[in-house]
Amino acid sequence: xxxxxxxxxxxxxxxxxxxxxxxxxxxxxxxxxxxxxxxxxxxxxxxxxxxxxxxxxxxxxxxxxxxxxxxxxxxxxxxxxxxxxxxxxxxxxxxxxxxxxxxxxxxxxxxxxxxxxxxxxxxxxx
Amino acid sequence: xxxxxxxxxxxxxxxxxxxxxxxxxxxxxxxxxxxxxxxxxxxxxxxxxxxxxxxxxxxxxxxxxxxxxxxxxxxxxxxxxxxxxxxxxxxxxxxxxxxxxxxxxxxxxxxxxxxxxxxxxxxxxxxxxxxxxxxxxxxxxxxxxxxxxxxxxxxxxxxxxxxxxxxxxxxxxxxxxxxxxxxxxxxxxxxxxxxxxxxxxxxxxxxxxxxxxxxxxxxxxxxxxxxxxxxxxxxxxxxx
Numbered sequence: 001x002x003x004x005x006x007x008x009x010x011x012x013x014x015x016x017x018x019x020x021x022x023x024x025x026x027x028x029x030x031x032x033x034x035x036x037x038x039x040x041x042x043x044x045x046x047x048x049x050x051x052x053x054x055x056x057x058x059x060x061x062x063x064x065x066x067x068x069x070x071x072x073x074x075x076x077x078x079x080x081x082x083x084x085x086x087x088x089x090x091x092x093x094x095x096x097x098x099x100x101x102x103x104x105x106x107x108x109x110x111x112x113x114x115x116x117x118x119x120x121x122x123x124x125x126x
Numbered sequence: 127x128x129x130x131x132x133x134x135x136x137x138x139x140x141x142x143x144x145x146x147x148x149x150x151x152x153x154x155x156x157x158x159x160x161x162x163x164x165x166x167x168x169x170x171x172x173x174x175x176x177x178x179x180x181x182x183x184x185x186x187x188x189x190x191x192x193x194x195x196x197x198x199x200x201x202x203x204x205x206x207x208x209x210x211x212x213x214x215x216x217x218x219x220x221x222x223x224x225x226x227x228x229x230x231x232x233x234x235x236x237x238x239x240x241x242x243x244x245x246x247x248x249x250x251x252x253x254x255x256x257x258x259x260x261x262x263x264x265x266x267x268x269x270x271x272x273x274x275x276x277x278x279x280x281x282x283x284x285x286x287x288x289x290x291x292x293x294x295x296x297x298x299x300x301x302x303x304x305x306x307x308x309x310x311x312x313x314x315x316x317x318x319x320x321x322x323x324x325x326x327x328x329x330x331x332x333x334x335x336x337x338x339x340x341x342x343x344x345x346x347x348x349x350x351x352x353x354x355x356x357x358x359x360x361x362x363x364x365x366x
Contacts, residue, residue: 025241026343033238037231044227048220051202051365061366068361072354079234079350081343087144088151089159093170100181107185111192118195 026081036078043071169344173351176304180355183297184362190289199285201364205269219364222265223356226305229258230353233346240342245322248342252316255349259309266302270295297359304352308345315345 047067050060077083082090141160142150152158159167191198206213236251273294277284280292318324318337327336 025340026237027241028238030235030238033231033234036234037227040227040230041224044220044223047361047365048216048223051216054202064361064365068357071357075230075350075354075357079230079353080347085162086151086160087148089162089167089170091148092158093174096174097177097181100178100185103181103185104188107189108192111189114189114193115195118193122195 026084028078028081028084032078036074039074040071043067043074047071163340165340165344166347169347173347176351176355180297180300180358183293183300184358187293187297187363190293191287194287194289196287198287199283199290201366204273204285204290205364216364218265218269219360222262222269223360225258225262225265226353226356229255229262230350232258233349237343237346240319240339243325243339245319245325248339249316249320252312252319252342252345256309256312256316259305259312259349259352263302263305263309266298266305269298294363297363301352301355301359304355308349308352311345311348315341 044067047064050063050067055063076094082094141147151160162170202215203213205219206215207217208214209217232251233255236248236255239247239251273291278291278294280295282288283291319339319342321328323330324337324339324341329336
């Protein structure tokens with residue numbers, strides 16, 4: 001019953017869409033962009049302060065990564081409109097880059113080995 | 127009859143969302159990106175490939191830095207500027223970051239005004255974005271000049287591991303090239319917007335197709351990506 005009412009409600013809209021282009025425009029309020037702009041400024045200031053205050057060790061690295069991921073997320077989600085796209089596009093674009101992490105893992109292991117051979121065979125030289 | 131066969135694909139009444147929508151879109155045996163034009167989808171796929179290029183550069187940098195037995199030069203000191211009698215660490219890079227973020231903000235607003243068919247505001251905001259981009263490239267040229275006069279070369283530098291120079295010039299050089307191409311792209315599209323090509327249906331010089339305001343959003347995707355890459359370079363190369 002609810003199904004049929006929903007159908008009759010959307011029929012004129014569907015016929016209107018036949019004339020319209022198949023894609024929809026990304027139209028969002030300007031205020032949202034200004035808020036994200038401000039947030040990016042604040043996050044950039046925070047990541048600069050990490051260096052300015054001379055934080056070291058795991059605190060430094062984790063703060064750098066947190067601010068980096070937050071900034072990247074805001075840019076992709078709001079400025080690039082990914083938050084409003086369908087999952088078909090989101091997954092097609094955002095999942096493949098995660099494979100880069102496999103290469104990171106491989107190269108971390110390789111770099112440790114290269115450093116080991118350098119120290120073992122050349123002492124402290126390059 | 128033939129006109130009807132060429133009409134746009136009819137939109138189904140109900141398009142499922144979420145995971146069911148993902149499965150339906152990809153399994154439909156038709157176009158997978160239902161509400162995204164080919165131009166936007168192709169820009170996204172190009173940006174995906176560019177992600178891998180910059181990802182490989184940053185991983186090469188990680189491998190070089192992790193595998194060298196010589197200490198890595200401290201970026202905080204290398205990129206410090208002498209202002210008012212004291213060394214301010216990393217200040218030029220911070221300003222470059224703020225400039226690029228501002229250019230992303232003006233670009234996002236240009237896309238918005240483009241879809242409202244506000245020709246002048248769109249073109250002006252795009253020109254402002256291009257100006258920010260050109261400023262960024264100019265500051266990068268200053269940075270390169272400063273480092274080269276201090277003796278940084280791709281094969282060595284006065285402060286430590288030789289790989290510092292090669293990774294610096296490769297990564298920032300490739301990113302600067304992207305910004306430069308983006309500025310040219312922005313200027314071309316801003317000129318079209320200013321002239322009203324997308325209102326009068328003027329055909330493109332190269333493709334002889336009529337353009338739409340969507341090209342502003344596609345240009346914006348590229349520009350935001352350039353900003354996005356800088357976020358990662360800033361974190362991994364300058365701050366780490």
